Amino acid sequence: MQTFFILSFLTSILAFLFALYLYLWVKRQKVVNGEIDRISLLIKKGADTFIAREYRLLGMFAGVVALLILVLFPSPIWSGRPVDNIMTAVAYLAGTALSALAGKIGILVATLSNGRCAESAQNGLKDAFLVGFRGGAVMGLLVVGCCLFGVAAVLMIAGDTSVLLGFSFGASSLALFAKAGGGIFTKTADVSADLTGKVELGIAEDDPRNPAVIADNVGDNVGDVAGMGADLFDSNVAAMTSALVIAQGLAMPGLAAMEMVLCYSLLGLFASIIGIATARVGKDGNPTRALNSSTYVTTAIFLALTAGATVLFEGFSWRIWLSSATGLIVGLVIGLTTDYFTDDTKPIVKRVAHASASGPAFTILSGTSYGFISCLPAMVGIALSALISYQLCAPMGDGCAIFGIAMSAVGMLSIVGMIISNDAYGPIVDNARGLAEMGGLGEDTIRTADELDSAGNTVKAVTKGFSIGAAGLTVISLLGAFMSETNVALAQLGKEAITGFDIMDPTVFFGLLVGASIPAVFSAMLILGVDKNAQRMVAEIHRQFDTIVGLKEGKADPDYSKCIDIATRGALRELIPAGMVAIVTTLLVGFIAGPAAIGGFLVGNIVSGLLLALFMSNAGGLWDNSKKYVESGAEGGKGSDAHKAAVIGDTVGDPYKDTAGPSINTQITVVSLVASLASALFASFSLFG
């Protein structure tokens, strides 16, 4: 084990050093244009302000939760094992801090890279791609490095995996709020800017006369970069945690279960480093292909390295290798089917664009329908991946089957460093496109930036499918973790162990139905948050155009900060209630109906959460690209009725895909972790359990 701790630390440090090198490389790129410099500073200031206020709020929240943990979890402090409580509380705080750090650094690099990327777009695709991609890669490397380092450190110091649950809960509770808050911020601004700018005034997307334009660009950073970073940090930690918790419970001589978890994770990070280092695009190459091919390279390297490790190290198993490979390949397949439903060269996007010609109702109806259909392959994929890895590992012995599922999730998330790099690339080049327009860099540069941006959108669909699939597998294995934690508690109480959760038990069924409703309510609250907030911002934009003389003609500057302020205050107000609904309902169900109900609750939550997350992400991506497809000249092109309808579809899809959809991921993880952490409490006190 010691070896793998050391290797984990070394790989993390290698990732940090490489990130530092890339950061310095990006920073060396020059900024000449004064306007771009001014605006990118405005964006940075807006993002910093929001993050500072958000983190202050979340800091207070984390403090309260840490106190609660100290007193109550994993068991009441008066029950005589205070060290466990202290360690769990500290691990919780470390988890929140690292997650916050990941978001903060992401914004730092992204706001540094966007202007540089815009300027280098003047020299063509090749350079600009590198700036955008390497900016994103700094984020990817740091997030995964922090994750590996953190998990290894907590495990080494605590010596017990149940403390890791606290660390993981810290990471995911922060991610829940960061994703929700950032998601509400970004979509408030995006929706308002589009509706007033594009639809009402007919001005371009990033026209500097629009008072919401800076808020929109700030949103890309706080929502897509910081929120997404926290989200994937959380998924990765949760996947490792659940695998380690189950591995510790195995006690199978001859199987180096915990070693494998660390080894696979560190090799994944190592493979991502190589993939990132080799990513390039030719002078007139295709950025989408470059991003995808580096993903495939990373996958191949990972598979080869882990196969090598299986040969080399004693106690490593080929069955586990196959499980993890299954997870990874299913992840890629889910990504590709997502791509089929959201890529504008494929038939579905064209059909929705065509339906738009009959009016916005048809845009909504057809997009909703294809969004629902798109869930099927991913759901079947996740189900198959769980089933295959279970069957592969069941012959190894008691409890190994569920460990197989956990390793399948670890496998799917192994290349997460690459995934985050690709994902963070998106908002950087999106910002760069805006800066190129606002800085007046000319048509050619904007076209180059557009091409980079479109690659970002396509790749985003793939990575989103990936992260939903990984979350699905992770929470399935967290279900196993919950059961083993509950059984530990039951054994201490002298009660009979749970062997499973029978659907025909009405307590389980009760939990199932309640759990299934939570993602619907949670996402509805987030969407309503965007809805309410955007209505306020639209009113403010109208006010500015009505009262600021010369704004429409471009002779006067709008008051950008007012819009940023509305988005900030709205996001901060809405993010806590939505997150609390999920956490509080879990505790309520557990304290009222006991562990069996929680088993059902978690499953209901996973099933409907996956369905809604896939639906919302895919439908949103579909509408976004249908709009772009119409804008490229189809169905009458810009300004046609089809375009107006497609813009409405895109506006509906925005909070689906960037606020609610990805937050559901985190919501299901948080709920699973809360359940595991509170399992001892549920086992001892529950009203009817």
Next chain:
Amino acid sequence: MQTFFILSFLTSILAFLFALYLYLWVKRQKVVNGEIDRISLLIKKGADTFIAREYRLLGMFAGVVALLILVLFPSPIWSGRPVDNIMTAVAYLAGTALSALAGKIGILVATLSNGRCAESAQNGLKDAFLVGFRGGAVMGLLVVGCCLFGVAAVLMIAGDTSVLLGFSFGASSLALFAKAGGGIFTKTADVSADLTGKVELGIAEDDPRNPAVIADNVGDNVGDVAGMGADLFDSNVAAMTSALVIAQGLAMPGLAAMEMVLCYSLLGLFASIIGIATARVGKDGNPTRALNSSTYVTTAIFLALTAGATVLFEGFSWRIWLSSATGLIVGLVIGLTTDYFTDDTKPIVKRVAHASASGPAFTILSGTSYGFISCLPAMVGIALSALISYQLCAPMGDGCAIFGIAMSAVGMLSIVGMIISNDAYGPIVDNARGLAEMGGLGEDTIRTADELDSAGNTVKAVTKGFSIGAAGLTVISLLGAFMSETNVALAQLGKEAITGFDIMDPTVFFGLLVGASIPAVFSAMLILGVDKNAQRMVAEIHRQFDTIVGLKEGKADPDYSKCIDIATRGALRELIPAGMVAIVTTLLVGFIAGPAAIGGFLVGNIVSGLLLALFMSNAGGLWDNSKKYVESGAEGGKGSDAHKAAVIGDTVGDPYKDTAGPSINTQITVVSLVASLASALFASFSLFG
């Protein structure tokens, strides 16, 4: 038992006679206005044509299925019990025939009542209400009478409840297609008529110049009357069947389980007869209140009568009475919460109307969000009802708990005669309103008809919540029926019995994820059917306005039949694939992964099916009433931007609430019945089961 067979037949015959009396009463109302007569004849002809073509197609389908049943179900005919197969096949055909008959009679009465209702609206609310309500009541009495008669007859002749599964499958497979086909027809016409008429041309809803207006009225009959009738016939049969199958398996001396099922059902019908006979509205009374209060009267009578029966008959149990009362009361509560989310005197409708002032994207986003939130109380209600009746009946002995859940569903559906009457009232007065406008009966009459129509819409929300709740409980008890059928088959094969479905078993989990995707795919296919079909019809309406000289000015007649034809052909083309997806997936999962996977599949299907059905019904009702609220003058009233946005919301909601939402109900029932019927096959042949 013999007594209850006789009582069931007598009550059914009483219902038939009362229906005949009401039918003759409606027929006696005079029709004077020639234009109304002409148009209502057009509607009748359109509906008859559609039904004839639909039934021909479904007849062929039923023939094929009956043959398959004959050869394969419940066990292959060569396995040596051919009588079972023959009886099941005959029962299947009887189920389809009675379901078809219910739809056919409903249309007959509805098309008879609509014109008469319009004309009597000239004399005021009181008379017109009675015509509309009694027309609906004919349908309600006949459907429930047929159900009770059919179930009692099949059970008496076959002497075994497993043949009832065939009868129930016949009823629900026909309902599935009738609901889907009718739903696609009605919304194709409705959406196209609204979009071209109201939005593009700014003419009134039922303006005779609109080529789709007759198709729209035909749709009310084939979708809302015939489809809804088949749907509730199916739910009622399924609830009785699952209760009887479980009751037969109980073999509990001293408990008259099967007798109770028949007794509760016949008392429910009896209570509905009294409720219908006493429904009245004063001269200036409130029709909504009249409809609701007769529902409450029926509920009270039912509870009193069943309490009396519990005292009177030996082997009846108060625990069962409480379970059934719980179901009924939870049904009412679900209806009331639905009302809260969809009534335009309550805050939610007003909020969505207010959001519409900011544009259609906000209409969609807020409606979707509240639709999702509205699922929570109903899901918790269904879960609680199942949990309470389980806990109530568990102390009675082995297997009684699940019988309690089944009786809770029977209780919820006991007043279904009243529910159908209220539900069928809706399309009758909706048609009457159209006829009053097209027949030129003047402003006052139209206003009266409008008032009746609005009551229909409000009550519809309540009855929809009711029928979804009942379907939920029914399929939970069908899960029990599936398990007991499977165990019979396993025992015959000498295999070990199933004691439950453990979520931690990855085969169950696999089924769960696949099952959860099916309602999403199924409803998407139906919505796409409407979407595609409406695009064709909109094109046809545009063509007519472009090519028929004088149509816009009202000097030339449109070609109504062309629109009816488009709706018919489209509906027939789309209804089979959607229904087949559900049936074929069930068989695939069963034959590949075996009974355990099917257990998970059914639960996944129930959970996501309930969630989506509630979401779609409620969001649709919410948008509909928001539009009406804006039309009543709020947010700028008719013609304002808010109105345009609200109309788009209503158009999206139409196929949600009238095509997909209510069809999901039937889909989950069909899947459960297919699973039960095929349980013996799954138990003996499955690839990995």
